[in-house]
Amino acid sequence: MFVGPPRSEGPSSTPADALRKLQEVTDAALAHLELDELLDELLTRVRDALDADTCAVLLLDDTGTELVARAAKGLEEEVERGVRIPVGKGFAGRVAAEVAPVQIEDLDRADVVNPILREKGIRSMLGMPLVAGGRLIGIMHVGTLELRHFTEDDTSLLQVVAERVALGIDRALMYDELVRVGRVQRDFVALAAHELRSPASTVYGLAATLRARASDLDAGSQAHLRETLYEQADRLRRLVDQLLDLSHLDSRTVEISPTRVALKPHLQSVAQAVAPIGDSIHVRVPDDLEADVDAAAIEHVVGNLITNALRYGAPPITVTADCTDRHLRIVVEDRGEGVQDEFVPYLFDRFRRSERSRTQARGTGLGLAIAQSYAHAHGGDLLYTPAKPKGSRFELVIPAATNG
Ligand SMILES: Nc1ncnc2c1ncn2[C@@H]1O[C@H](COP(=O)(O)OP(=O)(O)OP(=O)(O)O)[C@@H](O)[C@H]1O
Ligand SMILES: [Mg+2]
Structure with a gap:
């Protein structure tokens, strides 16, 4: 007024x-x-x-x-x-x-x-x-x-x-x-180059030694060098694959081709491919659950989560899947120590590994970043919560038409 x-x-x-x-x-x-x-x-x-x-x-x-x-x-x-x-x-x-x-x-x-x-x-x-x-x-x-x-x-x-x-x-x-994206990209290139340098120079050093001095070395030393060369070359190859995946995901050129997938056999074969014989992964999925999803993306994400559970967690490792509200939810759980509270905010960051995991296994710290980018590319998400009573629980959620 x-x-x-x-x-x-x-x-x-x-x-x-x-x-x-x-x-x-x-x-x-x-x-x-x-x-x-x-x-x-x-x-x-x-x-x-x-x-x-x-x-x-x-x-x-x-x-x-x-x-x-x-x-x-x-x-x-x-x-x-x-x-x-x-x-x-x-x-x-x-x-x-x-x-x-x-x-x-x-x-x-x-x-x-x-x-x-x-x-x-x-x-x-x-x-x-x-x-x-x-x-x-x-x-x-x-x-x-x-x-x-x-x-x-x-x-x-x-x-x-x-x-x-x-x-x-x-x-x-x-x-x-x-400006922010530019800075992130520059950091990324610097980190990627840093990560590539170590296996690349090891591969070069080993190959150069074998080339120049093979005749001076006994058969056992030669075999040892060749084995190390293979391991480092494999690490280099995986790293380049991961970087290419990320680059496709970042530029949104990753192909998404949903097909009707029977989830139980699919997740069982993913678990078998990742877990060495003797590691038992419990796949608890309804026999008749089907969804229209990209089978390769599911394989990539779930394969990564199981590998992490084997590396950083402890048995039993379970994979469950269900469908609610037009979303497919796949959960991978283990009964290890779980992710330390102070590391949780960085879990999905590129090149981030916890201090503890450095002593547990070799890795680049790209697995979860790529898995989450795959989830985002499918209009979904990858989430972490501590498991009950202990351990880690990762949940992949993707929108999907299902028979459920
Ligand atoms: N199931 C888990 N239990 C406890 N910590 C985990 C678990 N999964 C992941 N982490 C922690 O998250 C970090 C990041 O995982 P991520 O898969 O991104 O990288 P990585 O396994 O170290 O390397 P990469 O997967 O690139 O070979 C790990 O280094 C580990 O510290
Ligand atoms: Mg990993």
Whole structure:
């Protein structure tokens, strides 16, 4: 509700004036700034263009349920205190929920969540959704310390400005993401080269020794060298295969060809292929369970999980499968020590191995990263939870039409 005389009837008095203000905030030079600089510059210009005292931008968080203060002018505490407003609650939450402009003429009589607005003595506010590519990415609002009725011209100006701000933020966020991906790729190449160097130089050293000095060595030493050469070459081959898999998965060129698969015989043959004779893997799957899935991907993921259970876990190792809510769930469990709590956040990272596992078996730390990428490529996921009463429990979930 509006009470008392308006401080002004809005700043856009003439069309030329409005155009100039618009140009100030849509200045092409701003397109090259990084997100923080861009917001810093834009917020000042928006505040001035609307002759307001404060201006703030709140962005939707990853879950899409809360707004997080990202930049502010005249309301810096909002960002410093990391204010979060649930969508639908208070003033900012309402702008986001309605995806429409909202005006508060008198803050004293309004429902606001953010205490800083009152602490700062803000009286009137105008909020606008930030939409880019048809998607809500946040909201922006301007406020005044005196009572003010924002006119239609003010609303139109803020609307155009909000479009520009949303595009700028979207572009800057995309740029930040590209920088992040670039950094990840550089790290990946460095790590891959590092991992390849050791078996590659061992293979070269062994081959060079055999070539130059075979005649000086007795048959036993030659056989030993050849065996080591074979092992290292095998390690190198597997590593190159893993890196190629990851590269296909990253570039999304991995082929997914679902066919109807009878799961019990399929999982039994995967277990047999991976587990050396004598290792008993219990495959507990309904006889008639079938699903439309990529048999090779299942083999890859489950084979990897069983290998890990044999390496780092302890028997009994069980493989179970069932189908609920149009999803196929395959669980591989063991009764070993499980994954240490402090290592769980890194379990699916590339090239990560726990300190303990380094003493248990040779490995690259790529198995689970690849398995999870396969799951994602199928629109599913690979999850870890500790098993009960002890051990590890890995669950592969993939959307699949089934007979179940
Ligand atoms: N069943 C398990 N029980 C306990 N720890 C596990 C289990 N499976 C995996 N881990 C831990 O997770 C780490 C990462 O596993 P991942 O399969 O990605 O790599 P790796 O087995 O070390 O090497 P690679 O599979 O590339 O040969 C392992 O090194 C181990 O520390
Ligand atoms: Mg592994």
